[in-house]
Amino acid sequence: MNEFEGRSAVVTGGSLGIGLAVVRRLAGAGAQVVFGGHEELAVRQAEQDLRRDGLTVRGITGDLSHTATAEELVNAAVEDHGGLDVVVNSAGIQAYGTVEQTSDAEWDRVLAVNLRSVFTVCRAAIPRLRERGGGAIVNVSSVQAVQSQSRVAVYATSKAAIAALTRSIAVDHAVDGIRVTAVLPGSVDTPMLRHSAELMRGNRSVDDVLDDWGHMHPMGRVATSAEVAELVAFLAGPRAGFITGSCHVVDGGLLARLGVALPAREEP
Template sequence: MTQGEFAGSVALVTGGSAGIGAAAVRRLLEGGAQVAYCGTETAELPGASGTVLDVAEPAAVADWVTACAERFGGIDILVNSAGIQRYGTAEHTSDELWDEVFGVNVKGIFHACRAVLPHLRARGGGAIVNVSSVQAFVAQTNAAAYCASKGAINAFTKAMAVDHAHEGIRVNVVCPGSVHTPMLRWAVGLTADGRDTGELLGELGAAHPLGRVAEPEEVAELIAFLAGPRASFITGSEHRVDGGLLAVNAAEGPYRP
């Protein structure tokens, strides 16, 4: 980490109360940024300003962004980490479930980006980092809405990058593999059938060539790089942080170190 790399910067993080979002909040604070986050709850994140809101609600997001800009005097960085996981094939996904997933995972990012753009422009540029998933590239079974939402995030990221490059606004997307977060533990628990969650996480980690799932801080490090000045010529790009997961040829069977 470059000490003070975010000194004088103001960063907003959606989904910042847990998991990857909370790790991003801590990493940006360590770099010297002033940080505000929103989430479904507030968390113990000393030095950051937390707000409870639903990113699927455009007015709530717009009001939060405006309040942060007024409080801190501007905005330089937006990290979109809010997201939910739901299960179902296309045949067994209701309209309500589809809309719930897209409301948070896609429209939530759209709402935050739309609200923050004037503030980034006023600063002469800035950086947006969206959190997607390896499931934008490959599909897990029984997760049609989730996979579709992650593909949409990647496409939206590239569209924004092209539209706003001339304004000095960079937009990139991070695509994690399995990460040790509350959402992953919840998902693993759905099929535990009495088995130990730690054991199941170990089996999931074994599918990654590095032999484990990621820690949120490892994803946050990539987020911070893309948000910072060292990534000044990177925009519109997709960055996997997946422990080699997508490098494996599944036709050869599960990876075993």
Template sequence: MQDPLNKNALIFGGASGIGWAAAQTMMEHGAKVTIADVHRSSECNDAARYIDCDVCKAEQVCAAVRYATERDPLDWLVYSTGIQRYGSVVDTSVEEYDLVQSINARGAFLACRAAIPRMPKGGAIVLVSSVQALACQESVAAYAASKGTLEALTRAMAVDHAKDNIRVNAVLPGTVDTPMVRSSARRFGGADGLEQTLQQWGESHPLGRVGHADEIANLIAFLLSDKASFITGASYRADGGLLAQLAVRL
């Protein structure tokens, strides 16, 4: 990652998981980071500024962007806010579907809508999507739809804002050890226990393990940096080889 001294970054969903790992990576290289989230986790420290933000509420998203740009234009934006819900389209209520879309996809739209006018030429955006935008397991209809929306939004914004040299890319993680994944493992792990469930899920990836949040953060940091200056409208999988393999085994 190119030294981002004096870069001003805003991370939605930066209080935990991949967002927090991205915040740490940027701060380690000297960037000024603002975290916008619904809760300040114990992981957050005084190195990053923090603002409460419910991404379902447009006025709070706009307030977060104003807070992050009080003194400097916004160089980097990361949208890492997301929730997971389970069910087919028949099992999922309209209210639950709307909630997933509102947090995972509409929130990204609101964040970018507010942030782009405050970004200088040469700014960069990364949306955290998922491999389930491309291929999915059973009973994730709402989640997969929301992540597919992020894929399309990435391409559209990359085209619309290329004239201002604002780059927009997406990162598609596989299974990564985050609080959200651990919550799912507790739900579906049964008697096997949390750690054994995570190990089993990891074994479905050719690399034989789940990913670590800092591994995704490194990819985010690269895409934001000037080293990726000719990359926009792209989606990068960081999935341990998950989508490279066929389900059929010899």
């Protein structure tokens, strides 16, 4: 089903993880996608792989927390494809530490990548979406926007702020026909999660750590990037025409389960 045929999209963080899966999902359904990434090698590799599969994509490297880079990304989509219809903000980094353990530089770095880039890209994109009579923005937040594990002070702050920013843009720009939503994933098998597992694995393998984290979810596993991309595509597409200002959890039941459990039941 080519529900994005003739549509123009930009995706941040599009060279790895969830962002890459979103680029593949949208382009595979007919969208023409310009994606941004921070590392030149990763951007060029993703661009090459996607084009080899016959998808219409273009990668741009740069720091999207900078206004000029955000405008370059948006303008590239308009210049290449005549306008802009869909924006997905998926750029993100993880950092660990309590407030006491977090330096000024680390706080600023995480908020720049995770939050400021959403602001700069949305600010650049909204006039272009308005020119097309509206469109959709989907921001990738996290379950840690609403509940937090230990030692994620700046990461959780950035993700909660994305949820608030999503609501605010949705309210301000509904009159322009622009829908704005957020997705809140649980643990997802991405390079970022595997890096976290590497930091914490001790004598275990990364896969063993991911398996343990997966069993914290009622469904017994972590998500794939493609599963998150499916929700993003739905929210960005025509079937979600009356959905805006809302956050949508994709977490395998993680937030639904209390941490306090009954003893295991003895079978008769």
